[in-house]
Amino acid sequence: MTQPFPSAAETSVTHEVVAHIAVADEPPVSLPAELRYDRSDPYAVCLSLGTTSTGTVEWVFARSLLSEGMRRPTGVGDVLVIPRHGCQRHSVRIVVRSPAGAAVLDIAASAVTAFLERARMVVPPGAEGQYIDIDRVVAELLAGGE
Structure with missing residues (x-):
């Protein structure tokens, strides 16, 4: 369940949303989706x-x-x-592409804004570098070369 704000002890945020998806040659569909943010990967969603x-x-x-x-x-x-802007409701369009094709996703702007506000409470923008575990990153890089 989505909570309005993370507690001080929380290190991650999960926000349930609905994504309206259009793929070439297919009728649009609505799917449940989640936006997630975790302090252990502070630059990514x-x-x-x-x-x-x-x-x-x-x-x-x-x-x-x-x-x-x-x-x-x-x-x-x-x-x-x-x-x-200017459509029936404000939304954010996310276009994702892969070698298999592309998809267009529309998510309510209010849901994305709420998610980003909660993520800011976990790690403020500009402070991400304070949460990088350099030892873990180096270990993962070295392990990838084996």
Whole structure:
């Protein structure tokens, strides 16, 4: 269940949202989704689509990309974030691309704003470097070379 604000002891945030998804040659559908943020990876957010029973698809991208995309179109490559004003309701459009194709997701701007506010309480923007476990990062990099 989504809580309005994390407690001082919380190190992560999960926010349930509804994503309206359009994929080429398919009718649009609405799916349950989650936005997640964790202090252990302070620069990233995760967008998870679907349910455990139907299967989930996840994208991980910069929290700053999501935040900036609330104000102006931003991003290059696999993830673009675009604010949408003037439609029936304000939303944030997230375009995700992979070699298999692309999908366009619309999420209510109010839900994304609430998520970002909660994430800011866990790690304020600009303070992310204080939460990086350098020893863990180096160990993961060295293990990847084996």
